[in-house]
Structure formats: C-alpha cells, structure tokens
Amino acid sequence: MNGVLLIDKKKGVTSRDVVRRVGQILGTKKVGHTGTLDPLATGVLVLCVGQGLKLVELMMRHDKEYIATIQLGIETDTLDITGNVLKRENPPQVSKQQIEEVLRGYVGKIKQEVPKYSAIKVNGKKLYEYARKGIEVPLPVHDVEIYHLELLGDIVDNCFQIKCSVSSGTYIRSLVRDIGASLGTVAVMLELRRTRVGDFKIENTYREEDVESGNYQLLNLTDVLNLPVLVVRDEIEKKVRNGCKMEKFFDEEMIILENSKKQILAIYMQVGENKVKPYRMFV
Secondary structure (H helix, E strand, O other): OOEEEEEEEOOOOOHHHHHHHHHHHHOOOOEEEOOOOOOOOEEEEEEEEHHHHHHHHHHOOOOEEEEEEEEEOEEEOOOEOOOOEEEEOOOOOOOHHHHHHHHHOOOEEEEEEOOOOOOOEEOOEEHHHHHHOOOOOOOOEEEEEEEEEEEEEEEEOOEEEEEEEEOOOOOHHHHHHHHHHHOOOOEEEEEEEEEEEOOEEHHHOEOHHHHHOOOOOOEOHHHHHOOOEEEOOHHHHHHHHOOOOEEOOOOOOEEEEEOOOOOEEEEEEEEOOOEEEEEEEOO
C-alpha cells in the first residue's frame, strides 16, 4: 500500500494520534504526516503511506491556507486559547477598515518570531521543552511569506476571522499575536482550520471514520508530485535501479523515472551542469 491519504483532522487530537490510528486501520506502521496540526486545529492533514514516506520532505515545502478565528484582549503563553492566560484587557474598538489596513501590512515577506511552545529546536532541545520547565531562551526569528490575507465577515464581541495563504513554516499563532499588537492590544487564536496544503484541498479529504469503513482512496505517487514522468528502458533502467549517477538525459531539474510497466523507479535530480543522480529511490 503506497500513496498519499488526505485526512480532515478533527479537533482535540494530535497529528501523531491520527497517524497512529490510520496506521492501525490500514495495518501498517509506514504512515507519516507532512506537517503537523496542533490539537486545537482541524483540517487538511496529508499522510504519506508506504513508499509515499519518501516524499515527506518534498511535500513539507507546500504553501498552506488557513481560516483562523482571533479574539482581541487576551494573551496566553501558547498564543492560542488552550494556554495559560497571561493578560486580559479591554481592547480598543476597531473597525473593519482598520483591520483590513493592518492585514495589508503583513502581506509579503516578513520576519516572524516563533512561539515558545513549538517544536523548533534551540541548542538541541525543542522550545516547548524549555517552556514547560519555565526556562527562558531567545526565540528564533524566521523569514516567512504571507501570500494572501483577508478579513472574513464582521467583528463580533472583539472576535473576527481571517483567511490566509502562507509559506511553509509560518506560525498562524504568531501571526495572530502580531496582528493584535498592530491593533494596539493583545490577541489569541480561538480556532484554526487548514483548508489547503499545496494543491490538496479540504473538500478532497476523508475523516478517520471514512478510512475505518473503507470509504477512501489513496492518491497515486505520480499524481501528487506534480513532476514530469519519463519512461526508461533497458540499459538506462538498469543504471537507475542501481542508483547510478549519469550524464543528464532529460531537460527538467527533477523528474520521475518509470519503467514500461508503469512502476516508479526513482526521482532523479540535476547536479552540476550536466549530471543527474537519485533524489529518492523506489526500487
């Protein structure tokens, strides 16, 4: 069983919980995800199964789309509503126009301080390990990109929703914190729904219950990679099976190589000006 499975993660479970449960249902330990969702969050969780695990690194680079609910006037240590409350205040009254103006200021390439409750490592330890022990460490600042950011609906009781499309590695909790600061107050994330990962959309996902009942379909590896496919034969196939570095024989920088039986042999990539080598082997 090889491929990619799109799950609509429910609230209150970890991404690891979903991986474990799906693995039990499918009867395999070869299941992994391409980007975690916090227990609070719901939505698209991309699972790689079998040889699909070899694609995890490639697929973690996908941009993502979210709908987030923001509450002004509350600050927590985790930057979402599940954390310990650090501050409560009466936020200033803000209009839709003010929020939209602030949102426009975050579109593009920005620097973002990661949350202290995150899996980013500092000196070999994950940040949340320091945070749980009450140890303060400098929080890393990453370069991320916000492709699209818009206000959805009205502001009700100092709450509003945003829809955003962002680069891989962007923390929506941090974005919410920063938006609150730009509005002259503190803010916390109440809810988060991931609606897209790359080309994988929420409407094409399955629930765990669907998988349990057999009502699901694995995506073919060639379908999810969005890479050109080249059929190789004879001597070239033999070299590919042996993982040989060769003179470049295709135009693209990266390509899927199949044999005449439609079996994926490898993903090859260009190195230097005129050489190619395996990026991932499948045989």
